[in-house]
Amino acid sequence: MTKTIVVLGGAYAGVGVAHRLLKYTKPHVKDLKVILVSKDSHFYWNMASVRAIVPGTLKEEQYSQPIEKGFAKYPADSFEFIVGSAEGVDITDKTVKVSTRDGERVLNYDHLVLATGTRAVDGTMPWKSNGTHEQVTGLVTQIQDKVKTAKHIVVAGAGSTGVEAAAEIAFEYGKEKEVILLSGDEEILGGDSLASNVSGELKKLGVQVRKSSRVDAAHSTPDGKTEVVLQSGEKIVTDLYLPTMGMRPNTEYLPADLLTDKKFVDIDEFYRAKGTQDVWAAGDIVWKPRGSFVLSDKQAAGVAKNIDLVLKGKAPTPVKTIPMDVLMVATGRSRGAGRLGPVKVFSVMVYMIKGKTLGVQQLPSYVDGSAF
Incomplete structure (x- = not known):
């Protein structure tokens, strides 16, 4: 019987979970199918949005590339990409209601991954992807x-x-x-x-x-x-x-009992939504301890690993991210400031790690899965 994993969200965490499951779990769980749902047909490298708004600095393909093309290498029966938005989740019936251009769809799942992230409070700003x-x-x-x-x-x-x-x-x-x-x-x-x-x-x-x-x-x-x-x-x-x-979590489609008082997904140490056995979450939607590119990637890896373990009849393990709080702030295209925990790092290091490109060179590998 097919094991269906529905992943909601086509950014860092959602795409990361989907690729990892198809690359590493599918070969051992032959009847696995991953359905990825995203409002945006493209992966928007929003880390670079602060540079993209400056005319002539980045071409569109440097910060936005089509998602579906990156999954073309997987068997057709193991992956489906849906451009649409989640409108409701029923954890009892294990269904997700999705709105698409062609109308409403109801998806059945064995495991559900919540990775719809956050959006800017002001919808006229492009700091996050929250549309087509x-x-x-x-x-x-x-x-x-x-x-x-x-x-x-x-x-x-x-x-x-x-x-x-x-x-x-x-x-x-x-x-x-x-x-x-x-x-x-x-x-x-x-x-x-x-x-x-x-x-x-x-x-x-x-x-x-x-x-x-x-x-x-x-x-x-x-x-x-x-x-x-x-x-x-x-x-x-x-x-x-x-x-x-201000950033606002994209969680309006979820039952209130899955959320914290600030409307983020409430998770346990396994990054499973509290009170559930088969609903997981990663990325900015959990805001733990805050939103971060590095944290999203680590959380996605942990969630994919735990779903893999559960599908193989094993117990999930606590998700470990990074042992210290890291903050890197680019200040233009030549300098920056950063710290690893309490230890500050040289400006040139921040430039090389982040400021030089804001990570856009990694976009193709995220889209096609070679980054994972």
């Missing part, structure tokens, strides 16, 4: 056009995304454009130990960092600009407003 390929790349193109013509740019939110976006624009244009980075907190990066190093790098690039400047509202003006209103009452009029604050 055409919608996501359309957002990138729109922002490129606005970046090109803007003389004054406000980036709101001084987490990693905000810092990197501000740095990329300033690196490319220098004094041609005035770039302001607003931090709602007293320090950028939420007061992380890297804050002073990153502030220094931003200063070198000419980015104006304004701390304790939390945005209350933003309004379009009749002349096409944006008025940004701070909680202090101050108003800033800008040519381009780029909010990066």
